[in-house]
Amino acid sequence: xxxxxxxxxxxxxxxxxxxxxxxxxxxxxxxxxxxxxxxxxxxxxxxxxxxxxxxxxxxxxxxxxxxxxxxxxxxxxxxxxxxxxxxxxxxxxxxxxxxxxxxxxxxxxxxxxxxxxxxxxxxxxxxxxxxxxxxxxxxxxxxxx
Numbered sequence: 001x002x003x004x005x006x007x008x009x010x011x012x013x014x015x016x017x018x019x020x021x022x023x024x025x026x027x028x029x030x031x032x033x034x035x036x037x038x039x040x041x042x043x044x045x046x047x048x049x050x051x052x053x054x055x056x057x058x059x060x061x062x063x064x065x066x067x068x069x070x071x072x073x074x075x076x077x078x079x080x081x082x083x084x085x086x087x088x089x090x091x092x093x094x095x096x097x098x099x100x101x102x103x104x105x106x107x108x109x110x111x112x113x114x115x116x117x118x119x120x121x122x123x124x125x126x127x128x129x130x131x132x133x134x135x136x137x138x139x140x141x142x143x144x145x
Contacts, residue, residue: 023055023056024094024131026053027051027052028092029090032048032080033046033079034079035079036077037078048090057074069083096128096129096140098128099125100124101120129142
């Protein structure tokens with residue numbers, strides 16, 4: 001499999017190549033700058049708060065040296081996602097899979113304006129198969145029993 005590189009050139013998709021996933025992430029660096037556009041010279045329009053959740057809809061490597069990833073947010077703007085020269089990551093992926101319940105948690109029929117179906121007790125485990133951003137909260141869809 002060959003991958004075309006934006007700006008020219010090709011590379012073989014083999015060992016040592018891993019896709020960067022889109023979707024929900026948690027901001028891990030307080031004050032992460034949000035800019036209007038993709039480029040590093042784009043106007044800063046805000047800053048992200050540590051622990052906030054974002055939805056990434058596009059990821060692009062800066063063509064200058066291919067060491068910096070920029071991410072376009074579903075709600076507008078771009079952030080620096082990762083820099084391989086410093087091993088810095090500004091937002092971490094939200095993982096699907098098993099979660100241990102640390103405090104009693106209600107289970108809803110959907111992500112917005114939904115009815116409570118049941119309550120998961122502290123110490124229980126839940127299998128999350130999908131996650132969505134609902135306002136400022138992340139809602140996880142549980143696997144069917």
